[in-house]
Amino acid sequence: MAARDYGQYSGISRAVELIGERWALLIVRDLLVAPRRYGELAAGLPRIPSNILAARLKELQAAGVIRRAPRSRVIVYELTPYGRELEPVVLALGAWGFKAMGEARDEQVITPASMIMDLRSAFQPAVALELPATAYAARLGDAELFIRVNGSALDVSGGEGPVDIAFATGPAIHRLISGELAPRRAIETGQVEVLRGRGELLGRFASTFHLAA
Template sequence: MAARDYGQYDGITRALELVGERWALLIVRDLLVGPRRYGELAAGLPRIPSNILASRLKELQAVGVIRRMPRSRVVLYELTPYGRELEPVVLALGAWGFKAMGDPRDDQVVTADSMTIALRTAFRADVAESLPATAYAARLGPAELLIRVDGSRLAVDRGTGPADLDFTAGPDIRHLISGELAPARAIATGVVEVLRGPDELLDRFASTFHLAA
């Protein structure tokens, strides 16, 4: 049974009953990146109380959104096919919320999984199809990501690796992604620091990952 009952009968109400509890969609967001152990979910959501995380996982399992997958001595949580149907919903919410982000507070954190989903949200497959395959090694705050674009295909993995452009940036990179800041200006003002590779590839990155503010 859903933790909350709104007493109405329609699809939106039912969806909120299933995934509308606090933290539920952020758990779904992180599991869209890949299966996670309990400890990995807790580390990716550092402000979630352990009892709430346990409760949300049980609730999401009960309604068929996630499942437990025992692997050797480790239990992984992953989305079911029904749960993965939430991906376009989560990406649409991310695009909508991007318009109202503003400046980060001192107590707000960036995680590798949140940045992975942010990149999926901003990815413009239609633009990428006409561009050469490109790999980016990006240090976005504390998150180190290897971003590979090949036509309309996007792969984002934790860590580093061979890349055409290696760069680092803080939260102000959102001004580049929104189009408010030109790539050359982003480099000149220190919003983006190119560590290796031609500066011009940042133009390609900005074309490939774009969200209107």
Template structure:
């Protein structure tokens, strides 16, 4: 299956032969968020040529990393159990790469899939375990995400809903996630814009025990639970 042969007998070289081709690991990253149709994969990776996407999907399927599956009269691509074993690898790469991310270049985009995996990479389950359950609606550039933290569990998915705090931000969210910028400073400088919070209809319906006093609880959760190890 692999077009690249390093001529070495080892686990690392074999892994690179399977997912080391350009775009392959990004396809895996997006499928870790959930099954995708061909068009959805292409939209999430706008610079990938159609023939390369088709070739990578074929190669990854031949390797047993993903499979084609019928869903509601359409065909989607989804990871196999073997493919899902790549999740800790992708998360570790994301945390490592985040340290050298820097400012975005022109025409670089944020997709719901890429931000979802960045948040998973940065999540600190040990810190979150001691905090109240909290739900956020995050608008990061064009990506709209619903983020729920419940104990040591993190759930990130596209969309909006009833939340404790809704906020909008852009690529500078990396400064907040990394701990470079405190939440209060991020709000004061406009890096984060609070859209909805305590006193809105979306949060008044929440049981009081799940809403920390004022905004300190959600800010603490963002600062503590979504900071990658440096």
């Protein structure tokens, strides 16, 4: 039984009953990146009270969206096949919500999982098909991402490897993705710092990942 019952016989109302409670969809978002232990989920959602996290995990398990699984002698939470069907929904919501983001507030953080999903939302495979394969390293606040684009294939992870360009930035990455901040201007004003590689490749990044604000 869902925590909230809207009393309507409708697919949308049922979906909201299952994943519409506060924090539930962000838990799903983070598990779309990778299975996580309880502590990893808590660390990725620093404002979630522990009792709420426990309650949401229990509700999502009861709904068949997530499950507990043993991994190397620890228990992780992972999406079920039913839960993974939410990926296009989450990506579409991310693209839709991007239009209303505005400027970042001082207390807001960028987590690795949130940025990975934002990049997945912004990825333009049709554009990438016309560009050479490129690897990027992006330091976004405390998040460090390794981004590989090869045609219409995208891989974003917290790993590392050889890259064509490495850069550091913060919330300005969202202005870059929206087209509000031109790549050259971003570098000139110090909003993006090129750590190594060719700075002009930041323009390729901005073309490959784009969401209209």
